[in-house]
Amino acid sequence: MSAIPESPTPSASLDRRSFLKVSALAGGGLLIGTYFRWGGATALAEAVTATPVNFAPNVFISIAPDGAVSLIAPNSEMGQGAKTALPMILAEELDVSWDKVTISQADLNPAYGRQSAVGSGSTPGNYAPLRQAGATARAMLVAAAAETWSVPAGECTTANGTVIHAASTRRLPYGDLTARAAALPVPTSVTPKDPKDFKLLGTRVAGVDNEKIVTGQALYGIDQHQPGMVYAAFVKCPVFGGKVASVSLDDAKKFPGVKDAFVLDGIGGLTSGVAIIADSTWNAFYAASNLKVQWEEGEGVSQSSEDFAKQAQALATAAGGPTVPEGAKSLNATYHYPFLAHATLEPQNCTALFKDGLIEMWCPTQMPSSGQRLVTQGLGLPASKVVVHVTRLGGGFGRRGSNEFSLEAAAIAHRLEGTPVKLTWMREQDFQHDNYRSNGWHFFTGGVDGAGKVVALHDHFVKVQGQVGGMNGGGFPFNVMAGSRVESSQIPASIPTGYWRAPGDNGNVWAVQSFVDELAHAAGKDPLAFTLDLLAAVPAAPPPGAGGRGGGGRGGGFAASKMVAVLKLAAEKAGWGTPRPKGEGQGLAICNANGAYVAIIADVSVSPAGVLTIHKLTAAVDAGLIVNLSSAENQVQGSMLDGIGAAWFLKVTIDRGSVAQANFDDYALLGMANSPPVVDVHFVPSLAPPTGLGEPALPPAAPAVCNAIFAATGKRIRTLPFAGEDLKWS
Amino acid sequence: MSSYQLNVNGTVHTVDVTGNTPLLWVLRDTLGLVGTKYGCGIGECGACTVHLDGVAMKSCGTAIKDLGSAKVTTIEGLARDGRLTALQQAWCTLDVSQCGYCQGGQIMCATALLAAKPKPTDADIDKAMSDNLCRCATYTRIRQAIHAAAGA
Numbered sequence: 001m002s003a004i005p006e007s008p009t010p011s012a013s014l015d016r017r018s019f020l021k022v023s024a025l026a027g028g029g030l031l032i033g034t035y036f037r038w039g040g041a042t043a044l045a046e047a048v049t050a051t052p053v054n055f056a057p058n059v060f061i062s063i064a065p066d067g068a069v070s071l072i073a074p075n076s077e078m079g080q081g082a083k084t085a086l087p088m089i090l091a092e093e094l095d096v097s098w099d100k101v102t103i104s105q106a107d108l109n110p111a112y113g114r115q116s117a118v119g120s121g122s123t124p125g126n127y128a129p130l131r132q133a134g135a136t137a138r139a140m141l142v143a144a145a146a147e148t149w150s151v152p153a154g155e156c157t158t159a160n161g162t163v164i165h166a167a168s169t170r171r172l173p174y175g176d177l178t179a180r181a182a183a184l185p186v187p188t189s190v191t192p193k194d195p196k197d198f199k200l201l202g203t204r205v206a207g208v209d210n211e212k213i214v215t216g217q218a219l220y221g222i223d224q225h226q227p228g229m230v231y232a233a234f235v236k237c238p239v240f241g242g243k244v245a246s247v248s249l250d251d252a253k254k255f256p257g258v259k260d261a262f263v264l265d266g267i268g269g270l271t272s273g274v275a276i277i278a279d280s281t282w283n284a285f286y287a288a289s290n291l292k293v294q295w296e297e298g299e300g301v302s303q304s305s306e307d308f309a310k311q312a313q314a315l316a317t318a319a320g321g322p323t324v325p326e327g328a329k330s331l332n333a334t335y336h337y338p339f340l341a342h343a344t345l346e347p348q349n350c351t352a353l354f355k356d357g358l359i360e361m362w363c364p365t366q367m368p369s370s371g372q373r374l375v376t377q378g379l380g381l382p383a384s385k386v387v388v389h390v391t392r393l394g395g396g397f398g399r400r401g402s403n404e405f406s407l408e409a410a411a412i413a414h415r416l417e418g419t420p421v422k423l424t425w426m427r428e429q430d431f432q433h434d435n436y437r438s439n440g441w442h443f444f445t446g447g448v449d450g451a452g453k454v455v456a457l458h459d460h461f462v463k464v465q466g467q468v469g470g471m472n473g474g475g476f477p478f479n480v481m482a483g484s485r486v487e488s489s490q491i492p493a494s495i496p497t498g499y500w501r502a503p504g505d506n507g508n509v510w511a512v513q514s515f516v517d518e519l520a521h522a523a524g525k526d527p528l529a530f531t532l533d534l535l536a537a538v539p540a541a542p543p544p545g546a547g548g549r550g551g552g553g554r555g556g557g558f559a560a561s562k563m564v565a566v567l568k569l570a571a572e573k574a575g576w577g578t579p580r581p582k583g584e585g586q587g588l589a590i591c592n593a594n595g596a597y598v599a600i601i602a603d604v605s606v607s608p609a610g611v612l613t614i615h616k617l618t619a620a621v622d623a624g625l626i627v628n629l630s631s632a633e634n635q636v637q638g639s640m641l642d643g644i645g646a647a648w649f650l651k652v653t654i655d656r657g658s659v660a661q662a663n664f665d666d667y668a669l670l671g672m673a674n675s676p677p678v679v680d681v682h683f684v685p686s687l688a689p690p691t692g693l694g695e696p697a698l699p700p701a702a703p704a705v706c707n708a709i710f711a712a713t714g715k716r717i718r719t720l721p722f723a724g725e726d727l728k729w730s
Numbered sequence: 731m732s733s734y735q736l737n738v739n740g741t742v743h744t745v746d747v748t749g750n751t752p753l754l755w756v757l758r759d760t761l762g763l764v765g766t767k768y769g770c771g772i773g774e775c776g777a778c779t780v781h782l783d784g785v786a787m788k789s790c791g792t793a794i795k796d797l798g799s800a801k802v803t804t805i806e807g808l809a810r811d812g813r814l815t816a817l818q819q820a821w822c823t824l825d826v827s828q829c830g831y832c833q834g835g836q837i838m839c840a841t842a843l844l845a846a847k848p849k850p851t852d853a854d855i856d857k858a859m860s861d862n863l864c865r866c867a868t869y870t871r872i873r874q875a876i877h878a879a880a881g882a
């Protein structure tokens with residue numbers, strides 16, 4: 001129905017400066033381009049590119065004469081639900097029925113602006129521009145109908161893709177108005193709906209690709225196929241920073257199905273390795289696993305997790321501890337969390353073709369622009385000669401914000417000029433060459449006075465060198481409590497670290513919220529009452545220095561009242577405070593991230609033999625207006641379980657400068673059997689613009705469980721993962 | 731390279747591949763049936779689950795030379811004449827999927843479970859589904875969808 005191709009090439013005549021542009025389609029449809037700001041200023045986006053957030057066109061609405069509405073999604077779909085949520089916003093403002101809207105995934109193109117699916121930013125960043133686009137289209141359709149009927153536009157209303165003039169009982173479907181509407185001037189200002197009149201937003205809408213997924217038709221990066229395609233594996237040194245010393249390429253070519261083998265080295269941004277080209281993925285993998293390569297391991301080989309722990313302790317000791325006021329009860333505690341891998345279930349991969357001076361890539365990426373930049377720099381091609389097609393992603397979690405796999409595929413394709421090649425990482429390589437969630441240590445000192453008031457709060461935070469994983473303003477209550485202090489140190493290291501779902505919060509909120517629970521018990525107070533007291537002491541205005549996107553969240557200052565509201569809601573829904581026998585317990589934790597406020601309460605039991613069962617999780621969330629209730633709930637449930645699974649079972653250990661874990665047998669993700677049977681999610685009703693939702697419920701889930709374990713057993717968990725911890729009690 | 735015959739979703743194919751090639755890669759690379767996913771290659775994730783004569787099996791662990799005459803059903807072969815099974819329908823209605831990468835394997839495993847136990851308990855589900863990992867942790871809804879389909 002649409003005149004817009006699946007992967008549109010925006011016309012050169014498109015005026016990028018105007019906010020909206022309307023034009024008639026060849027078939028008589030109405031095309032509206034909107035220019036929008038990728039507004040969810042995020043850690044990942046900020047760090048990877050320093051260019052300011054700007055306006056650029058990246059969404060196109062087309063309304064066909066049959067009334068069908070089509071939208072291009074600029075952001076990749078990795079399970080966060082953007083491909084459904086974004087057109088819902090449009091359909092709401094357009095006043096069309098949901099079943100008339102279709103959406104397609106955009107390729108990387110500057111015309112679409114920032115196409116990053118990171119930092120929980122897809123929905124908050126697109127909300128206002130999409131409303132504006134929908135409302136503008138609707139206003140023009142109304143104007144076209146009013147003109148047709150010679151009545152004032154103010155007398156017309158809309159519903160279900162139809163303009164209605166109630167006084168004369170006339171109606172015109174949108175499809176009949178597209179030609180006339182396209183000829184009208186674009187209104188300079190339109191008023192979107194009052195959110196309280198929303199009918200579609202806030203309801204449960206099933207994902208637009210559900211049927212494709214359940215029938216095996218949804219195509220991910222790893223499923224791409226090009227005519228004449230060959231299959232590649234790329235073998236790198238397990239030690240970070242190592243390179244190929246020597247390899248017998250003749251031996252490599254003797255493996256079954258291997259067509260070619262070569263060493264890639266000296267390409268900017270690319271880690272040296274051996275490329276193996278075969279007639280199937282399996283044959284490429286088989287040769288890659290059995291090929292003998294001599295590595296030049298380099299200096300990185302001396303690094304180990306064990307040594308990092310010693311260095312962390314030495315740094316903390318050297319820094320010395322703060323003093324707690326005379327007469328106050330003093331608490332010292334060290335918390336540690338390990339490196340984590342992303343382990344997206346779809347391993348990293350990219351399909352590429354180099355032909356006629358142009359690299360074309362089919363890539364599961366969260367940041368196509370960074371992949372393009374890597375390839376242009378590494379291979380010395382202009383950006384116009386590097387085309388990125390964004391595929392569906394089998395999970396992101398921050399992993400696919402970096403794109404070294406794109407450069408590897410492009411470099412291999414460059415050598416194989418004219419032949420398309422699919423590079424797939426073996427799972428083992430995916431574990432060994434990740435950008436890991438950084439490890440971290442917290443050396444806390446706290447003091448409570450005789451009245452149970454916190455009179456000292458200090459943290460020395462240590463992690464390995466790297467930009468990512470720092471404390472977000474310290475997290476609550478460090479971000480708001482006068483006199484509290486966070487110092488930090490970094491251990492010199494060359495372990496590649498990067499963004500992992502809820503960066504900066506995923507481990508630190510566990511540590512801080514666990515220590516707050518310790519303080520509550522030291523003060524002899526109920527943890528809920530204790531946290532509410534801390535919140536009551538927060539000044540209404542954002543405190544000075546609680547800056548950044550920090551514990552104060554990326555949405556600006558920390559609103560204690562919102563946190564109080566979610567905490568009370570969670571407590572009420574979970575039945576907080578009901579007396580429980582030994583071996584059963586409840587724990588709570590809170591988090592403010594990506595502009596959202598989350599409180600989680602966990603109900604657990606621990607058998608005398610020490611076996612943990614999580615019975616129920618209750619989350620209360622203020623994430624502004626909920627666009628799609630179904631996916632919002634799914635995101636919150638999944639991110640809580642993600643946080644708990646990681647804290648319970650997962651760690652990446654560095655030994656001899658490389659990763660000890662290689663596959664899911666030694667990196668055991670949470671499974672069905674350990675998932676709590678009840679995961680309740682309650683959203684605070686809100687008409688405020690939506691915040692991010694893919695991340696903020698992850699950080700507080702693990703501390704809620706650990707605090708519940710303490711309530712049940714009196715055992716405090718200070719090291720992750722806790723699967724090996726002795727939880728026996730009698 | 732040798733020649734092998736296999737019956738997938740009711741169609742007989744002849745493929746020329748190395749004999750140690752896992753069924754997973756024959757399906758994906760040779761037959762273009764990419765709904766069966768690669769997640770680990772060592773039988774730990776369940777993304778590659780198919781049915782061999784109706785029994786759920788991990789296709790990454792079955793070499794083509796050992797397949798014999800077993801009839802293979804993949805996620806593409808579940809819906810007949812475009813009609814979703816009750817389980818697939820429940821998966822859509824309850825909006826189970828996030829990234830969706832694991833879900834083909836989850837559905838194949840759950841389909842075999844319901845065939846063996848039409849009204850599974852939570853404990854049955856825990857046991858049968860324990861090898862199917864979901865990195866997005868959609869377990870809450872997977873459980874609901876299995877119960878919903880069992881009640882249908």
Ligand code: FES
Pocket residue numbers: 767768769770771772773774775776777778779788789790791
């Ligand atoms: S790919 Fe077969 S079980 Fe993971």
Ligand code: FES
Pocket residue numbers: 079345394395827828829830831832833863864865866867868
């Ligand atoms: S839905 Fe993403 S792995 Fe299961």
